[in-house]
Amino acid sequence: xxxxxxxxxxxxxxxxxxxxxxxxxxxxxxxxxxxxxxxxxxxxxxxxxxxxxxxxxxxxxxxxxxxxxxxxxxxxxxxxxxxxxxxxxxxxxxxxxxxxxxxxxxxxxxxxxxxxxxxxxxxxxxxxxxxxxxxxxxxxxxxxxxxxxxxxxxxxxxxxxxxxxxxxxxxxxxxxxxxxxxxxxxxxxxxxxxxxxxxxxxxxxxxxxxxxxxxxxxxxxxxxxxxxxxxxxxxxxxxxxxxxxxxxxxxxxxxxxxxxxxxxxxxxxxxxxxxxxxxxxxxxxxxxxxxxxxxxxxxxxxxxxxxxxxxxxxxxxxxxxxxxxxxxxxxxxxxxxxxxxxxxxxxxxxxxxxxxxxxxxxxxxxxxxxxxxxxxxxxxxxxxxxxxxxxxxxxxxxxxxxxxxxxxxxxxxx
Amino acid sequence: xxxxxxxxxxxxxxxxxxxxxxxxxxxxxxxxxxxxxxxxxxxxxxxxxxxxxxxxxxxxxxxxxxxxxxxxxxxxxxxxxxxxxxxxxxxxxxxxxxxxxxxxxxxxxxxxxxxxxxxxxxxxxxxxxxxxxxxxxxxxxxxxxxxxxxxxxxxxxxxxxxxxxxxxxxxxxxxxxxxxxxxxxxxxxxxxxxxxxxxxxxxxxxxxxxxxxxxxxxxxxxxxxxxxxxxxxxxxxxxxxxxxxxxxxxxxxxxxxxxxxxxxxxxxxxxxxxxxxxxxxxxxxxxxxxxxxxxxxxxxxxxxxxxxxxxxxxxxxxxxxxxxxxxxxxxxxxxxxxxxxxxxxxxxxxxxxxxxxxxxxxxxxxxxxxxxxxxxxxxxxxxxxxxxxxxxxxxxxxxxxxxxxxxxxxxxxx
Numbered sequence: 001x002x003x004x005x006x007x008x009x010x011x012x013x014x015x016x017x018x019x020x021x022x023x024x025x026x027x028x029x030x031x032x033x034x035x036x037x038x039x040x041x042x043x044x045x046x047x048x049x050x051x052x053x054x055x056x057x058x059x060x061x062x063x064x065x066x067x068x069x070x071x072x073x074x075x076x077x078x079x080x081x082x083x084x085x086x087x088x089x090x091x092x093x094x095x096x097x098x099x100x101x102x103x104x105x106x107x108x109x110x111x112x113x114x115x116x117x118x119x120x121x122x123x124x125x126x127x128x129x130x131x132x133x134x135x136x137x138x139x140x141x142x143x144x145x146x147x148x149x150x151x152x153x154x155x156x157x158x159x160x161x162x163x164x165x166x167x168x169x170x171x172x173x174x175x176x177x178x179x180x181x182x183x184x185x186x187x188x189x190x191x192x193x194x195x196x197x198x199x200x201x202x203x204x205x206x207x208x209x210x211x212x213x214x215x216x217x218x219x220x221x222x223x224x225x226x227x228x229x230x231x232x233x234x235x236x237x238x239x240x241x242x243x244x245x246x247x248x249x250x251x252x253x254x255x256x257x258x259x260x261x262x263x264x265x266x267x268x269x270x271x272x273x274x275x276x277x278x279x280x281x282x283x284x285x286x287x288x289x290x291x292x293x294x295x296x297x298x299x300x301x302x303x304x305x306x307x308x309x310x311x312x313x314x315x316x317x318x319x320x321x322x323x324x325x326x327x328x329x330x331x332x333x334x335x336x337x338x339x340x341x342x343x344x345x346x347x348x349x350x351x352x353x354x355x356x357x358x359x360x361x362x363x364x365x366x367x368x369x370x371x372x373x374x375x376x377x378x379x380x381x382x383x384x385x386x387x388x389x390x391x392x393x394x395x396x397x398x399x400x401x402x403x404x405x406x407x408x409x410x411x412x413x414x
Numbered sequence: 415x416x417x418x419x420x421x422x423x424x425x426x427x428x429x430x431x432x433x434x435x436x437x438x439x440x441x442x443x444x445x446x447x448x449x450x451x452x453x454x455x456x457x458x459x460x461x462x463x464x465x466x467x468x469x470x471x472x473x474x475x476x477x478x479x480x481x482x483x484x485x486x487x488x489x490x491x492x493x494x495x496x497x498x499x500x501x502x503x504x505x506x507x508x509x510x511x512x513x514x515x516x517x518x519x520x521x522x523x524x525x526x527x528x529x530x531x532x533x534x535x536x537x538x539x540x541x542x543x544x545x546x547x548x549x550x551x552x553x554x555x556x557x558x559x560x561x562x563x564x565x566x567x568x569x570x571x572x573x574x575x576x577x578x579x580x581x582x583x584x585x586x587x588x589x590x591x592x593x594x595x596x597x598x599x600x601x602x603x604x605x606x607x608x609x610x611x612x613x614x615x616x617x618x619x620x621x622x623x624x625x626x627x628x629x630x631x632x633x634x635x636x637x638x639x640x641x642x643x644x645x646x647x648x649x650x651x652x653x654x655x656x657x658x659x660x661x662x663x664x665x666x667x668x669x670x671x672x673x674x675x676x677x678x679x680x681x682x683x684x685x686x687x688x689x690x691x692x693x694x695x696x697x698x699x700x701x702x703x704x705x706x707x708x709x710x711x712x713x714x715x716x717x718x719x720x721x722x723x724x725x726x727x728x729x730x731x732x733x734x735x736x737x738x739x740x741x742x743x744x745x746x747x748x749x750x751x752x753x754x755x756x757x758x759x760x761x762x763x764x765x766x767x768x769x770x771x772x773x774x775x776x777x778x779x780x781x782x783x784x785x786x787x788x789x790x791x792x793x794x795x796x797x798x799x800x801x802x803x804x805x806x807x808x809x810x811x812x813x814x815x816x817x818x819x820x821x822x823x824x825x826x827x828x
Binding site: 178239252262263332333334339372 | 655667678747
């Protein structure tokens with residue numbers, strides 16, 4: 001038999017091909033991410049950045065252009081002698097990510113392109129409490145399909161979807177979402193059934209929002225805070241931990257539940273089963289109630305609260321200061337435990353920062369052992385407006401494309 | 415000029431040599447760590463484990479034997495056909511680590527060998543409060559010199575020293591150690607001055623104890639808990655976070671201060687400047703005071719407290735249950751934030767676990783959102799007796815040797 005004559009050579013040949021494929025896939029990602037991070041770059045600049053030859057980069061760029069991952073943009077002069085280079089950017093058509101946030105009183109859906117830019121956004125305010133999870137997720141899937149159609153009209157093709165929910169998420173299921181009243185709900189399956197063929201992942205809503213902050217917000221990108229605690233004020237209070245630029249998910253995926261730090265051991269019962277949790281004092285429901293505004297007023301109620309505080313209405317100001325103290329108390333615990341660069345407040349805390357912030361900072365100044373959190377340290381910050389859970393969830397999908405464009409090409413690259 | 419004829423060749427030759435050196439250093443460590451992890455292994459077993467040829471491993475082993483990093487032990491039959499292999503172990507003479515724990519009411523010094531075994535141990539109980547830091551560290555250095563002399567008599571040669579202190583440590587200095595009353599003390603410099611030439615590093619005491627638990631205790635090695643929160647009951651309460659087998663140190667090295675989680679916002683003033691910190695309720699001083707035992711009784715007082723609780727004396731039992739509730743309250747916060755596999759209680763909590771544990775577990779069952787911490791879950795554990803801060807600190811030094819034996823050889827290897 002011929003095949004027995006060269007058994008190991010044949011094997012080696014396959015291995016060598018597999019090795020070359022791996023290197024090529026890796027280098028495609030290297031080049032694509034270099035362009036993404038530069039925003040706009042010539043082939044020469046990419047070559048200098050990634051440490052490959054100009055010829056190798058040109059070949060990889062051709063494949064990425066053909067696959068629709070990159071686009072070219074006019075001629076750019078390098079400012080140095082020699083022929084002008086063409087500027088490359090990541091494509092604003094082609095592969096995209098779908099992100100869906102299902103929260104207690106709204107659902108928000110977005111499609112982001114490879115650059116992470118929000119290109120289609122649909123939001124519906126509606127109380128999801130008391131509605132069967134299946135119905136909530138089916139409605140979210142209908143919204144998602146509308147968003148995908150609109151995105152398709154702009155030349156965007158979603159390669160995956162990610163769902164963000166305010167609860168403990170594990171392996172595609174919601175173990176518990178106290179404020180939605182959900183208990184062991186197979187969210188991935190229910191949502192995917194309504195959506196169709198697209199691959200779906202599920203994450204905690206605060207985790208997704210924290211990733212948006214890390215990738216697009218000031219806390220991450222601009223000011224260089226690579227370790228931060230993220231709190232998001234919703235009906236409850238969500239939380240997430242970013243350590244050295246990555247989410248700290250915990251042993252079972254349940255880390256970050258800062259909303260359930262206890263600020264008063266004998267306080268009122270929380271939906272989670274404990275007592276005196278932070279969210280009983282600083283969640284949207286508690287804030288509105290404390291200020292004498294109807295809890296069900298939702299986003300309009302938050303705007304009303306801010307307006308009353310701006311007019312100096314004592315009840316509104318007091319409710320916000322009390323919540324700020326409780327926030328400061330819980331956050332000081334998180335800071336003493338984790339020693340982050342910053343703490344970022346998102347969701348409804350953002351428009352209320354003017355009143356919550358100073359009260360929280362007083363607690364931090366008194367209670368953080370290191371003394372690094374004195375008032376005026378600037379370590380307690382409002383989130384940037386660019387970061388929300390739907391965008392973060394969608395960005396997880398496109399990050400997957402940046403990490404392996406060859407795995408997301410249609411038709412295959414090369 | 416001759417040299418200009420082969421400029422790049424000469425350079426390449428040097429690069430190639432540097433590259434070969436790096437590979438050799440790496441492989442020396444690979445082989446040494448393989449023997450360390452196996453406890454005892456033949457050259458063939460090491461080769462199988464690390465994926466190098468038998469010949470390469472034999473050559474590396476010879477160098478490690480000559481450098482005193484490994485020792486041989488009789489002949490071992492492999493149980494298979496072929497000639498017997500000699501069993502290798504890491505040497506119990508030669509390179510060693512010095513660890514020193516300076517705590518509020520004691521100083522403990524140890525020398526560990528390459529296997530991490532405590533070979534020399536000196537402990538002095540003495541109240542260090544009110545004594546100038548310089549004097550405390552000079553005395554610790556004298557103890558360390560005695561330990562090093564004794565170790566030298568056993569053929570052990572310390573290649574570095576590490577100091578562990580109950581406070582916030584940054585760059586060799588203690589920023590703040592409230593229970594010692596230290597504020598900005600150049601501990602590394604002061605200790606090194608008394609010790610002589612040995613390289614010294616400084617770490618937080620709970621961090622060092624947590625590493626000992628990770629490397630030598632049940633929480634790490636045996637049961638496979640790679641993420642745990644470590645609390646150590648001393649005069650105060652120290653804490654450390656281990657995530658995926660590594661210390662989480664925080665942005666400035668100050669993470670893990672679980673002793674300053676607030677369990678009662680309006681509670682008594684703590685030495686750190688805050689109010690109602692855990693250590694005001696569960697530190698050794700608070701425990702003894704609560705049970706009506708003289709605070710200055712130290713270790714004897716803790717033994718007395720355990721004896722009284724065993725006899726069922728109500729005041730002792732109540733003091734312990736109260737401390738256990740407060741521990742459970744703070745620990746539930748840490749668990750909700752970090753979602754660890756386990757929480758390990760060390761220091762004086764260990765002998766008092768019988769009374770502290772059940773009260774703490776009731777809080778955890780009620781307050782941890784995931785519901786994974788119900789009583790009987792076994793996630794709250796006493797530390798193993800093998801782990802303390804001095805041993806952990808010394809082990810950091812010998813881990814450095816395991817990671818790069820060539821860098822710690824005298825005379826140089828190879």
